[in-house]
Amino acid sequence: MTGVAARLAEVRERIAAAARAAGRDPADVALVAVSKEVGADAVVEALAAGQRDFGENRAQELAAKVAAIPAPRGEEAPVWHFIGRLQRNKVHAIAGAVSLWHSIDRADLGETVARHAPGARVLVQVNVADEPQKGGCPPAEAGALADALRALGLSVEGLMTVPPLAGDPRPWFAALRDLADRLGLATLSMGMSGDFEHAIAEGATIVRVGTSVFGPRAGAGAG
Numbered sequence: 001m002t003g004v005a006a007r008l009a010e011v012r013e014r015i016a017a018a019a020r021a022a023g024r025d026p027a028d029v030a031l032v033a034v035s036k037e038v039g040a041d042a043v044v045e046a047l048a049a050g051q052r053d054f055g056e057n058r059a060q061e062l063a064a065k066v067a068a069i070p071a072p073r074g075e076e077a078p079v080w081h082f083i084g085r086l087q088r089n090k091v092h093a094i095a096g097a098v099s100l101w102h103s104i105d106r107a108d109l110g111e112t113v114a115r116h117a118p119g120a121r122v123l124v125q126v127n128v129a130d131e132p133q134k135g136g137c138p139p140a141e142a143g144a145l146a147d148a149l150r151a152l153g154l155s156v157e158g159l160m161t162v163p164p165l166a167g168d169p170r171p172w173f174a175a176l177r178d179l180a181d182r183l184g185l186a187t188l189s190m191g192m193s194g195d196f197e198h199a200i201a202e203g204a205t206i207v208r209v210g211t212s213v214f215g216p217r218a219g220a221g222a223g
Contacts, residue, residue, distance in 0.1 A: 005049035034210030057084020158187025173202035
């Protein structure tokens with residue numbers, strides 16, 4: 001196996017083990033391989049190893065990868081997730097490529113997505129710890145935002161969060177799970193390379209893993 005394939009296999013084993021430890025079916029946890037700051041060749045390696053879901057946090061980089069990476073012959077095309085903070089003027093460039101928008105945190109951004117990608121699948125990003133430097137709506141506003149996005153014709157599937165870097169992430173993951181339960185939402189996008197097993201224990205249905213799949217890269221917060 002290539003380095004990427006071997007790391008993918010290890011991450012999948014860890015996901016399965018964490019799910020089983022939590023009394024969950026490993027098939028209920030989806031892996032999004034965070035490919036930001038990674039070359040197209042590494043994404044092709046991951047595709048060859050059976051990975052289909054990839055996450056990007058910059059519109060320009062996602063658009064470039066979509067153009068550079070064709071669907072493997074006889075197989076499904078990559079499935080692209082947008083996971084970063086998003087400027088409204090960048091939406092049009094990637095609207096046709098994104099399968100799931102993880103970081104919708106305000107109504108005006110939802111309006112732009114709805115205009116360029118009617119009926120798009122979205123997650124409400126929640127700033128669980130109310131950190132001023134991070135995107136995400138306050139937990140108390142998540143329900144109203146979800147309703148506003150539905151009114152725009154978007155398909156609100158669940159919630160996403162990034163917990164504080166310091167301290168135990170599990171209380172923050174549990175808080176997001178409880179909020180999703182109250183709102184009747186099934187999808188929980190939470191957990192990255194350093195904490196995805198904790199996220200799975202608290203109910204994550206999508207984990208966003210970059211460094212553990214592709215190795216370290218220059219930028220911080222690779223996932």
